[in-house]
Amino acid sequence: QAQLVQSGSELREPGASVKVACKASGYNFNVYSLHWVRQAPGQGLEWLGWINTNRGIPTYAQDLPGRFVFSLDTSVSTTYLQINGLKSEDTGVYYCAVWDDSFDIWGQGTAVTVSS
Amino acid sequence: SALAQSPSASGSLGQSVTISCTGTSRDVGAHNFVSWYQQHPGRAPKLLLYEVNKRPSGVPDRFSGSKSGNTASLTVSGLQAEDEADYYCSSYAGGDNLYVFGTGTKVTVL
Numbered sequence: 001q002a003q004l005v006q007s008g009s010e011l012r013e014p015g016a017s018v019k020v021a022c023k024a025s026g027y028n029f030n031v032y033s034l035h036w037v038r039q040a041p042g043q044g045l046e047w048l049g050w051i052n053t054n055r056g057i058p059t060y061a062q063d064l065p066g067r068f069v070f071s072l073d074t075s076v077s078t079t080y081l082q083i084n085g086l087k088s089e090d091t092g093v094y095y096c097a098v099w100d101d102s103f104d105i106w107g108q109g110t111a112v113t114v115s116s
Numbered sequence: 117s118a119l120a121q122s123p124s125a126s127g128s129l130g131q132s133v134t135i136s137c138t139g140t141s142r143d144v145g146a147h148n149f150v151s152w153y154q155q156h157p158g159r160a161p162k163l164l165l166y167e168v169n170k171r172p173s174g175v176p177d178r179f180s181g182s183k184s185g186n187t188a189s190l191t192v193s194g195l196q197a198e199d200e201a202d203y204y205c206s207s208y209a210g211g212d213n214l215y216v217f218g219t220g221t222k223v224t225v226l
Contacts, residue, residue: 035215044118044220045153045161045204047213062212095160099151102172104163 002026004096004107011113012086020081020110022096027105029077030054032098036070036081039109040092048094051079086114119144119205119218126224127195135221137188137205143216145186149208152181152190156201164203165190192223200225 127133153161205218
């Protein structure tokens with residue numbers, strides 16, 4: 001069945017970088033755009049942006065810092081979220097998701113902890 | 117900015133609870149692309165409704181949705197213990213922020 005599987009939890013020091021992977025399977029990867037959503041500890045969901053998996057063009061939420069970069073590798077049906085210059089406020093669970101009417105699938109989430 | 121939801125709601129087993137989601141004429145009020153998600157602790161969100169009131173396959177008809185103006189609502193009827201969770205609305209917003217989520221409502225089943 002269609003699923004998104006994300007890479008495992010990450011612990012980084014402030015200023016470091018992290019790259020979260022989201023691998024799609026069970027559906028046509030190029031048809032549906034891939035969204036990234038963040039959930040800070042004890043907080044709600046925040047839409048970070050999406051990437052067009054057909055053209056590889058990312059769109060970022062208006063206030064998202066330029067430290068956040070979406071990319072993809074269509075050869076392995078995988079989308080990536082890279083965060084550079086990590087700050088403590090980047091701590092949270094990051095989800096990748098596809099949503100299009102009733103076709104709605106989410107990755108299991110990747111916890112990113114930024115701490116010295 | 118985030119769509120406004122009441123932080124908490126509660127209802128007794130078998131009763132109903134309604135959660136509201138208030139946006140603006142640029143998001144909730146502009147179209148019918150409003151979705152509702154259920155999230156249990158430590159789990160990814162699960163789609164309950166899309167396009168205001170459409171249920172994906174497998175979602176019980178105890179979950180229903182409506183919209184009036186800039187406010188969308190989710191009603192959970194016949195509350196069950198497993199309905200205790202956080203609920204989030206989501207809307208297409210267009211512009212620079214294509215999608216926006218609600219602030220979330222924690223539902224407690226008494």
